[in-house]
Amino acid sequence: MAGISSQAMAFGKINKYRFQRQEQQSKEFADGSGLEMYEFKFRFDDPQIGRFWSVDPLADKYVYNSTYAFSEDKVTGDIELEGLETASTTAEAISDLQKAGLITDKDADRLIFNAPEVDNQIYAKALPIYLTVLTGGLFGPEAATLAGISLITGVPVTPSPEAMAGPVLEDAAAVTTQAGDAENSGITLYRGVNESHPGFDDASNGIAIPRGGAATPAEHNEGNTQSPYTSWTTDPDVATNFALRPGGNGVVLSKTFAQDATVVSPNVKDVKLIQAPIAKNESEVLIKGPVTGATPRFVTPADFTYHP
Amino acid sequence: MKRKFPDLKNGQVALIRVDYNTGIVLDENFKYATSDEQIVFTVFDSIDSALIVAQGIVKERIDVECSIFNESNQIINVVRPTR
Numbered sequence: 001m002a003g004i005s006s007q008a009m010a011f012g013k014i015n016k017y018r019f020q021r022q023e024q025q026s027k028e029f030a031d032g033s034g035l036e037m038y039e040f041k042f043r044f045d046d047p048q049i050g051r052f053w054s055v056d057p058l059a060d061k062y063v064y065n066s067t068y069a070f071s072e073d074k075v076t077g078d079i080e081l082e083g084l085e086t087a088s089t090t091a092e093a094i095s096d097l098q099k100a101g102l103i104t105d106k107d108a109d110r111l112i113f114n115a116p117e118v119d120n121q122i123y124a125k126a127l128p129i130y131l132t133v134l135t136g137g138l139f140g141p142e143a144a145t146l147a148g149i150s151l152i153t154g155v156p157v158t159p160s161p162e163a164m165a166g167p168v169l170e171d172a173a174a175v176t177t178q179a180g181d182a183e184n185s186g187i188t189l190y191r192g193v194n195e196s197h198p199g200f201d202d203a204s205n206g207i208a209i210p211r212g213g214a215a216t217p218a219e220h221n222e223g224n225t226q227s228p229y230t231s232w233t234t235d236p237d238v239a240t241n242f243a244l245r246p247g248g249n250g251v252v253l254s255k256t257f258a259q260d261a262t263v264v265s266p267n268v269k270d271v272k273l274i275q276a277p278i279a280k281n282e283s284e285v286l287i288k289g290p291v292t293g294a295t296p297r298f299v300t301p302a303d304f305t306y307h308p
Numbered sequence: 309m310k311r312k313f314p315d316l317k318n319g320q321v322a323l324i325r326v327d328y329n330t331g332i333v334l335d336e337n338f339k340y341a342t343s344d345e346q347i348v349f350t351v352f353d354s355i356d357s358a359l360i361v362a363q364g365i366v367k368e369r370i371d372v373e374c375s376i377f378n379e380s381n382q383i384i385n386v387v388r389p390t391r
Contacts, residue, residue, distance in 0.1 A: 222342050246329045247391075268342040270309040270333040272326040272375050277383035279309045279324065279333060279375065308386030 019047065043083030045070055052083060186256040189232035189285055191294070192242030194250040203251045204298075208232075208291040217286050221265045229263060229286040238282055241273045243299050255294035263288055275304040309333070311341065314349045316379035321358045322349040325365065328373045328389060338372060349377075355385065362387040 016023050022045070025035040038045040043052040055067040065072050071080040193203035202209055213226025220227040233239050236252065243250025263286040272279040301307065311333075314322050325334040335346035352358035355376065362374035366389040376385040 223340050241331050245331055266342075268310070269340060270311060270348075271331045272324070272333060272373075272383075272386075274331055277375075277386070279326075279383070281310050282332070308388060 040080065040083035045080075045083070057083070187234070187259055187262065187285070188254060188256045189234060189262075189287070190236045190239035191230065191232045191253040192239035192244070192250055192299075193253070194243055194245060195248050196246065197250075200251065203253055203294075204296055206253060206255075206292060206294040206296050208253060208287070208294065210289065217263050218266050220286060221268060221284060228288050230291060231265075232285050232287055233283045234285060235280065235283040237273055237276065237278075238271055238280065240275055240299055241271055244274050244301060247301075249298065249300045252297045252299055253291075253294035254297065255291065257287065261287065274308075275301075276306050277308070311344070311348050313377070313381050314351055316351065316377075319354060320379060321352050321355050321384070322377045323352060323358045323362055324348055324350075324375050324377070325372050326375065328371045334372065338369065359385065359387065366390075 016026070019038055022038040022040055025037050025039055025044075027034040035044070036046075036048070037053070038047060040052075042057055043054050045052050050070055051068045052070060056062070056065065056069075059065070059067045191203070191208055193200050193208075197203075199209065208230040210228050210230050211226055212228065213224075215224040215227035215229075217227075217229065220229050220231065225231070232253075236254070239252045239254075240250075243252050265284040265286050267282060267284045269282045269284070270279055271282050316322060325336070325338060326332060327334060327340075333341045333348060335341045335348055336350060337346075339346070341348045350358075350361070352361070358376050362376065362385075365372055365374055366387050370389040370391060373386065373388040375383050376387075378384045
Protein backbone atom coordinates (compact mmCIF):
# COMPACT_ATOMS: atom_id res chain seq x y z
CA MET A 1 0.00 0.00 0.00
CA ALA A 2 1.44 3.37 -0.97
CA GLY A 3 2.70 5.36 1.98
CA ILE A 4 2.39 2.56 4.53
CA SER A 5 4.93 -0.19 4.78
CA SER A 6 5.19 -3.13 7.13
CA GLN A 7 8.30 -1.51 8.55
CA ALA A 8 6.50 1.72 9.28
CA MET A 9 3.71 -0.14 11.08
CA ALA A 10 6.31 -1.94 13.21
CA PHE A 11 7.95 1.35 14.18
CA GLY A 12 11.16 0.68 12.31
CA LYS A 13 11.45 -3.04 13.03
CA ILE A 14 10.66 -5.58 10.36
CA ASN A 15 7.24 -7.08 11.04
CA LYS A 16 7.70 -10.81 10.47
CA TYR A 17 4.11 -11.75 11.37
CA ARG A 18 2.26 -11.33 8.14
CA PHE A 19 0.06 -13.74 6.20
CA GLN A 20 -2.64 -15.18 8.50
CA ARG A 21 -0.73 -13.66 11.44
CA GLN A 22 2.06 -16.21 11.03
CA GLU A 23 5.78 -15.61 11.28
CA GLN A 24 7.53 -15.42 7.96
CA GLN A 25 10.97 -17.04 7.85
CA SER A 26 12.86 -14.77 5.50
CA LYS A 27 16.47 -13.72 5.01
CA GLU A 28 17.50 -15.41 8.19
CA PHE A 29 20.85 -16.64 6.88
CA ALA A 30 24.07 -14.65 6.97
CA ASP A 31 24.23 -14.32 3.21
CA GLY A 32 20.79 -12.70 3.09
CA SER A 33 18.97 -15.73 1.83
CA GLY A 34 16.25 -17.53 3.75
CA LEU A 35 13.69 -20.28 3.78
CA GLU A 36 10.96 -17.86 2.59
CA MET A 37 8.10 -19.71 4.19
CA TYR A 38 5.50 -19.23 6.87
CA GLU A 39 5.97 -21.06 10.14
CA PHE A 40 2.66 -22.42 11.32
CA LYS A 41 2.77 -24.30 14.60
CA PHE A 42 2.54 -27.78 13.09
CA ARG A 43 3.76 -27.28 9.53
CA PHE A 44 5.69 -24.94 7.23
CA ASP A 45 3.76 -23.30 4.38
CA ASP A 46 5.50 -22.35 1.18
CA PRO A 47 3.66 -19.28 -0.19
CA GLN A 48 5.30 -19.68 -3.60
CA ILE A 49 3.45 -22.91 -4.29
CA GLY A 50 0.54 -22.40 -1.89
CA ARG A 51 1.17 -25.73 -0.19
CA PHE A 52 2.56 -27.06 3.05
CA TRP A 53 5.93 -28.75 3.02
CA SER A 54 4.76 -31.75 4.98
CA VAL A 55 1.77 -34.02 5.31
CA ASP A 56 -1.20 -32.94 7.45
CA PRO A 57 -0.69 -34.45 10.94
CA LEU A 58 -4.42 -35.14 10.98
CA ALA A 59 -4.46 -36.72 7.53
CA ASP A 60 -5.66 -40.08 8.86
CA LYS A 61 -8.75 -38.42 10.33
CA TYR A 62 -9.64 -36.36 7.26
CA VAL A 63 -8.99 -38.68 4.37
CA TYR A 64 -11.10 -36.60 1.99
CA ASN A 65 -8.55 -33.75 2.13
CA SER A 66 -5.39 -33.48 0.12
CA THR A 67 -2.60 -34.10 2.62
CA TYR A 68 -0.62 -31.05 1.48
CA ALA A 69 -3.45 -28.60 0.78
CA PHE A 70 -3.39 -25.24 2.47
CA SER A 71 -6.57 -24.32 4.35
CA GLU A 72 -8.25 -27.38 2.83
CA ASP A 73 -8.24 -25.38 -0.41
CA LYS A 74 -10.85 -23.03 1.09
CA VAL A 75 -8.78 -19.89 1.01
CA THR A 76 -11.47 -17.21 0.80
CA GLY A 77 -13.95 -18.10 3.51
CA ASP A 78 -11.69 -19.93 5.94
CA ILE A 79 -8.41 -19.50 7.76
CA GLU A 80 -5.74 -22.12 8.48
CA LEU A 81 -5.50 -23.21 12.11
CA GLU A 82 -1.76 -23.71 12.70
CA GLY A 83 -1.40 -26.29 9.96
CA LEU A 84 -3.95 -28.73 11.28
CA GLU A 85 -7.35 -27.75 9.96
CA THR A 86 -9.42 -24.80 8.82
CA ALA A 87 -11.93 -22.59 10.58
CA SER A 88 -14.68 -20.51 9.07
CA THR A 89 -13.92 -16.83 9.36
CA THR A 90 -17.59 -16.28 10.15
CA ALA A 91 -17.47 -18.80 12.98
CA GLU A 92 -14.35 -17.06 14.21
CA ALA A 93 -16.21 -13.75 13.95
CA ILE A 94 -19.02 -15.01 16.11
CA SER A 95 -16.59 -16.52 18.57
CA ASP A 96 -14.70 -13.24 18.80
CA LEU A 97 -17.90 -11.32 19.43
CA GLN A 98 -18.77 -13.78 22.16
CA LYS A 99 -15.33 -13.51 23.76
CA ALA A 100 -15.60 -9.73 23.66
CA GLY A 101 -18.84 -10.02 25.60
CA LEU A 102 -20.83 -8.39 22.83
CA ILE A 103 -23.23 -11.27 22.23
CA THR A 104 -24.66 -13.88 24.54
CA ASP A 105 -23.29 -17.42 24.77
CA LYS A 106 -26.69 -18.64 23.66
CA ASP A 107 -26.60 -16.55 20.49
CA ALA A 108 -23.07 -17.70 19.74
CA ASP A 109 -23.98 -21.36 20.21
CA ARG A 110 -27.01 -20.97 18.01
CA LEU A 111 -25.05 -19.30 15.25
CA ILE A 112 -21.99 -21.57 15.32
CA PHE A 113 -23.29 -25.03 16.16
CA ASN A 114 -26.67 -24.92 14.48
CA ALA A 115 -25.23 -23.67 11.24
CA PRO A 116 -27.20 -26.00 8.97
CA GLU A 117 -30.46 -24.83 10.46
CA VAL A 118 -29.59 -21.16 10.53
CA ASP A 119 -30.44 -19.00 7.60
CA ASN A 120 -27.26 -18.39 5.64
CA GLN A 121 -28.19 -14.75 5.54
CA ILE A 122 -27.30 -14.51 9.22
CA TYR A 123 -23.76 -15.60 8.45
CA ALA A 124 -23.58 -13.23 5.56
CA LYS A 125 -24.57 -10.45 7.88
CA ALA A 126 -22.27 -11.45 10.73
CA LEU A 127 -19.10 -11.36 8.70
CA PRO A 128 -19.03 -7.64 7.93
CA ILE A 129 -19.63 -6.95 11.58
CA TYR A 130 -16.62 -9.07 12.46
CA LEU A 131 -14.51 -7.18 10.01
CA THR A 132 -15.68 -3.94 11.52
CA VAL A 133 -14.72 -5.09 14.97
CA LEU A 134 -11.31 -6.14 13.71
CA THR A 135 -10.75 -2.71 12.26
CA GLY A 136 -11.84 -0.99 15.43
CA GLY A 137 -14.96 0.35 13.87
CA LEU A 138 -18.62 0.47 14.71
CA PHE A 139 -20.49 -2.13 16.65
CA GLY A 140 -23.87 -1.09 17.93
CA PRO A 141 -27.47 -2.22 18.30
CA GLU A 142 -28.24 -1.78 14.63
CA ALA A 143 -25.33 -3.96 13.58
CA ALA A 144 -26.33 -6.58 16.12
CA THR A 145 -29.84 -6.54 14.75
CA LEU A 146 -28.46 -7.12 11.28
CA ALA A 147 -26.71 -10.22 12.54
CA GLY A 148 -29.87 -11.49 14.16
CA ILE A 149 -28.32 -11.46 17.61
CA SER A 150 -28.97 -9.76 20.92
CA LEU A 151 -26.39 -7.16 21.76
CA ILE A 152 -25.25 -7.17 25.35
CA THR A 153 -25.52 -3.60 26.44
CA GLY A 154 -23.10 -1.82 28.72
CA VAL A 155 -20.05 -2.83 26.70
CA PRO A 156 -18.19 0.39 25.94
CA VAL A 157 -18.08 1.00 22.24
CA THR A 158 -16.92 4.22 20.71
CA PRO A 159 -17.62 4.26 17.02
CA SER A 160 -15.47 6.58 15.02
CA PRO A 161 -17.04 8.92 12.44
CA GLU A 162 -15.16 7.00 9.77
CA ALA A 163 -16.64 3.74 10.97
CA MET A 164 -20.10 5.27 11.07
CA ALA A 165 -19.68 6.14 7.42
CA GLY A 166 -18.35 2.69 6.57
CA PRO A 167 -19.99 -0.04 4.59
CA VAL A 168 -21.08 -2.35 7.41
CA LEU A 169 -24.56 -0.93 7.82
CA GLU A 170 -24.82 -0.04 4.19
CA ASP A 171 -28.43 0.62 3.47
CA ALA A 172 -29.11 0.80 -0.21
CA ALA A 173 -32.21 2.86 0.34
CA ALA A 174 -31.00 5.21 3.01
CA VAL A 175 -30.06 8.18 0.94
CA THR A 176 -29.75 11.51 2.64
CA THR A 177 -32.11 14.10 1.33
CA GLN A 178 -30.44 17.31 0.28
CA ALA A 179 -32.19 20.40 1.62
CA GLY A 180 -33.80 22.37 -1.14
CA ASP A 181 -33.51 19.55 -3.65
CA ALA A 182 -37.11 19.34 -4.81
CA GLU A 183 -36.61 16.35 -7.09
CA ASN A 184 -35.01 14.38 -4.28
CA SER A 185 -37.41 15.33 -1.50
CA GLY A 186 -38.27 12.65 1.00
CA ILE A 187 -41.14 10.25 0.54
CA THR A 188 -42.54 8.27 3.44
CA LEU A 189 -43.24 4.65 2.60
CA TYR A 190 -44.90 1.85 4.54
CA ARG A 191 -44.46 -1.90 4.54
CA GLY A 192 -46.74 -4.39 6.27
CA VAL A 193 -45.41 -7.76 7.44
CA ASN A 194 -47.59 -10.42 9.02
CA GLU A 195 -46.38 -12.51 11.94
CA SER A 196 -46.57 -15.60 9.69
CA HIS A 197 -44.07 -14.06 7.24
CA PRO A 198 -40.43 -15.26 7.45
CA GLY A 199 -39.30 -11.66 7.54
CA PHE A 200 -41.37 -10.77 10.58
CA ASP A 201 -38.49 -10.86 13.09
CA ASP A 202 -36.43 -8.57 10.89
CA ALA A 203 -39.41 -6.27 10.41
CA SER A 204 -39.95 -6.11 14.16
CA ASN A 205 -36.46 -4.63 14.32
CA GLY A 206 -37.02 -2.15 11.51
CA ILE A 207 -35.31 -4.23 8.84
CA ALA A 208 -36.49 -5.32 5.40
CA ILE A 209 -34.33 -7.68 3.37
CA PRO A 210 -35.06 -8.66 -0.23
CA ARG A 211 -35.50 -12.35 -0.99
CA GLY A 212 -32.85 -12.05 -3.68
CA GLY A 213 -33.11 -13.08 -7.29
CA ALA A 214 -33.26 -11.53 -10.69
CA ALA A 215 -36.92 -10.57 -11.03
CA THR A 216 -37.46 -7.14 -12.58
CA PRO A 217 -39.66 -4.48 -10.94
CA ALA A 218 -42.49 -5.48 -13.29
CA GLU A 219 -42.10 -9.15 -12.45
CA HIS A 220 -41.93 -8.34 -8.74
CA ASN A 221 -45.14 -6.35 -8.94
CA GLU A 222 -46.87 -9.20 -10.75
CA GLY A 223 -46.02 -11.60 -7.95
CA ASN A 224 -42.49 -12.93 -8.50
CA THR A 225 -40.75 -11.56 -5.41
CA GLN A 226 -37.46 -13.40 -6.05
CA SER A 227 -35.84 -10.05 -6.63
CA PRO A 228 -33.38 -7.55 -5.14
CA TYR A 229 -36.34 -5.40 -4.06
CA THR A 230 -38.65 -5.10 -1.10
CA SER A 231 -42.20 -3.91 -1.62
CA TRP A 232 -43.42 -0.75 0.07
CA THR A 233 -46.47 1.44 -0.39
CA THR A 234 -47.30 5.10 -0.08
CA ASP A 235 -50.62 4.11 1.55
CA PRO A 236 -50.45 3.18 5.26
CA ASP A 237 -53.85 1.48 5.00
CA VAL A 238 -52.50 -0.93 2.37
CA ALA A 239 -49.49 -1.68 4.57
CA THR A 240 -51.80 -2.35 7.51
CA ASN A 241 -53.74 -4.79 5.35
CA PHE A 242 -50.58 -6.71 4.50
CA ALA A 243 -49.60 -6.72 8.17
CA LEU A 244 -52.91 -8.23 9.23
CA ARG A 245 -53.35 -10.81 6.46
CA PRO A 246 -53.99 -13.67 6.46
CA GLY A 247 -54.69 -13.33 10.16
CA GLY A 248 -53.22 -12.57 13.55
CA ASN A 249 -50.90 -9.68 14.28
CA GLY A 250 -48.31 -7.87 12.23
CA VAL A 251 -46.00 -4.94 12.00
CA VAL A 252 -46.12 -1.84 9.82
CA LEU A 253 -42.74 -0.33 8.98
CA SER A 254 -42.41 3.29 8.02
CA LYS A 255 -39.42 5.14 6.74
CA THR A 256 -38.74 8.28 4.76
CA PHE A 257 -36.64 7.65 1.68
CA ALA A 258 -35.04 9.99 -0.79
CA GLN A 259 -36.99 9.96 -4.05
CA ASP A 260 -34.00 8.75 -6.00
CA ALA A 261 -33.69 5.72 -3.72
CA THR A 262 -37.05 4.42 -4.89
CA VAL A 263 -37.70 2.13 -7.84
CA VAL A 264 -40.82 2.71 -9.87
CA SER A 265 -43.27 -0.16 -9.75
CA PRO A 266 -45.77 -0.71 -12.56
CA ASN A 267 -48.24 -0.73 -9.68
CA VAL A 268 -51.00 -2.60 -11.46
CA LYS A 269 -52.69 -4.39 -8.56
CA ASP A 270 -55.61 -3.47 -6.34
CA VAL A 271 -56.08 -4.61 -2.78
CA LYS A 272 -59.18 -5.33 -0.70
CA LEU A 273 -58.36 -4.15 2.81
CA ILE A 274 -58.99 -6.57 5.64
CA GLN A 275 -59.48 -3.81 8.19
CA ALA A 276 -62.04 -1.79 6.20
CA PRO A 277 -64.72 -2.40 3.54
CA ILE A 278 -62.59 -0.78 0.88
CA ALA A 279 -60.63 -1.90 -2.16
CA LYS A 280 -57.93 0.45 -3.33
CA ASN A 281 -54.81 0.62 -5.43
CA GLU A 282 -51.73 -1.02 -3.96
CA SER A 283 -49.65 2.18 -4.48
CA GLU A 284 -46.52 0.08 -4.55
CA VAL A 285 -43.00 1.51 -4.52
CA LEU A 286 -39.96 -0.76 -4.60
CA ILE A 287 -36.74 -0.28 -2.69
CA LYS A 288 -33.59 -2.00 -3.89
CA GLY A 289 -31.36 -3.69 -1.31
CA PRO A 290 -31.73 -4.11 2.43
CA VAL A 291 -33.43 -1.44 4.47
CA THR A 292 -32.57 -0.75 8.07
CA GLY A 293 -33.70 1.82 10.58
CA ALA A 294 -37.39 1.76 9.68
CA THR A 295 -39.85 2.47 12.46
CA PRO A 296 -41.96 -0.57 13.38
CA ARG A 297 -45.56 -0.18 14.55
CA PHE A 298 -47.26 -3.33 15.77
CA VAL A 299 -50.87 -3.85 14.73
CA THR A 300 -53.53 -6.31 15.76
CA PRO A 301 -57.08 -6.92 14.54
CA ALA A 302 -58.35 -5.53 17.84
CA ASP A 303 -57.11 -2.10 16.70
CA PHE A 304 -59.96 -2.00 14.18
CA THR A 305 -63.72 -2.18 14.49
CA TYR A 306 -64.38 -3.71 11.04
CA HIS A 307 -64.27 -7.50 11.10
CA PRO A 308 -65.89 -9.13 8.07
CA MET B 309 -59.45 0.81 -7.33
CA LYS B 310 -57.86 1.34 -10.69
CA ARG B 311 -60.40 -0.81 -12.49
CA LYS B 312 -63.63 0.66 -13.80
CA PHE B 313 -66.56 -0.21 -11.62
CA PRO B 314 -69.52 -1.69 -13.58
CA ASP B 315 -72.71 0.25 -14.12
CA LEU B 316 -75.17 -1.51 -11.79
CA LYS B 317 -78.92 -0.96 -11.61
CA ASN B 318 -82.12 -2.39 -10.09
CA GLY B 319 -80.48 -4.09 -7.13
CA GLN B 320 -77.63 -5.64 -9.07
CA VAL B 321 -74.41 -6.39 -7.20
CA ALA B 322 -70.82 -7.03 -8.30
CA LEU B 323 -68.58 -9.74 -6.91
CA ILE B 324 -64.78 -9.67 -6.79
CA ARG B 325 -62.35 -12.37 -5.79
CA VAL B 326 -59.26 -11.55 -3.75
CA ASP B 327 -56.25 -13.49 -2.56
CA TYR B 328 -57.03 -14.39 1.05
CA ASN B 329 -53.38 -14.09 2.11
CA THR B 330 -52.77 -10.61 0.73
CA GLY B 331 -56.08 -9.07 -0.28
CA ILE B 332 -54.80 -8.61 -3.83
CA VAL B 333 -57.65 -8.53 -6.31
CA LEU B 334 -57.89 -11.50 -8.69
CA ASP B 335 -59.57 -11.96 -12.03
CA GLU B 336 -62.30 -14.48 -12.86
CA ASN B 337 -59.60 -17.11 -13.39
CA PHE B 338 -58.12 -16.46 -9.94
CA LYS B 339 -54.97 -14.83 -11.34
CA TYR B 340 -53.64 -11.50 -10.08
CA ALA B 341 -55.56 -8.79 -11.92
CA THR B 342 -52.74 -6.80 -13.48
CA SER B 343 -54.23 -5.60 -16.77
CA ASP B 344 -57.42 -3.95 -17.92
CA GLU B 345 -58.17 -6.89 -20.21
CA GLN B 346 -58.78 -9.19 -17.25
CA ILE B 347 -62.33 -9.47 -15.95
CA VAL B 348 -62.53 -8.61 -12.27
CA PHE B 349 -66.20 -7.89 -11.54
CA THR B 350 -68.94 -10.48 -11.95
CA VAL B 351 -72.40 -8.91 -11.94
CA PHE B 352 -75.43 -10.58 -10.33
CA ASP B 353 -79.06 -9.53 -10.33
CA SER B 354 -79.42 -10.10 -6.60
CA ILE B 355 -77.31 -10.31 -3.48
CA ASP B 356 -78.67 -13.79 -2.83
CA SER B 357 -77.35 -15.26 -6.05
CA ALA B 358 -74.01 -13.51 -5.51
CA LEU B 359 -73.74 -14.99 -2.02
CA ILE B 360 -74.41 -18.50 -3.30
CA VAL B 361 -71.63 -18.19 -5.86
CA ALA B 362 -69.29 -16.59 -3.32
CA GLN B 363 -69.86 -19.38 -0.83
CA GLY B 364 -69.22 -21.94 -3.56
CA ILE B 365 -65.93 -20.25 -4.45
CA VAL B 366 -64.52 -20.09 -0.91
CA LYS B 367 -65.60 -23.65 -0.25
CA GLU B 368 -63.59 -24.80 -3.24
CA ARG B 369 -60.64 -22.47 -2.79
CA ILE B 370 -59.40 -21.80 0.71
CA ASP B 371 -57.02 -19.09 -0.52
CA VAL B 372 -59.74 -16.92 -2.02
CA GLU B 373 -62.23 -14.60 -0.39
CA CYS B 374 -65.05 -12.74 -2.09
CA SER B 375 -66.38 -9.23 -1.64
CA ILE B 376 -69.72 -8.06 -2.93
CA PHE B 377 -70.35 -4.43 -3.96
CA ASN B 378 -73.69 -2.64 -4.23
CA GLU B 379 -74.49 -0.19 -7.00
CA SER B 380 -72.95 2.64 -4.95
CA ASN B 381 -69.56 0.93 -5.13
CA GLN B 382 -69.71 0.02 -1.45
CA ILE B 383 -68.75 -3.40 -0.10
CA ILE B 384 -71.83 -4.85 1.53
CA ASN B 385 -70.66 -8.39 2.13
CA VAL B 386 -67.43 -10.32 2.49
CA VAL B 387 -67.30 -14.10 2.29
CA ARG B 388 -64.12 -15.63 3.67
CA PRO B 389 -63.03 -19.25 3.59
CA THR B 390 -63.32 -21.23 6.80
CA ARG B 391 -59.87 -22.24 8.06
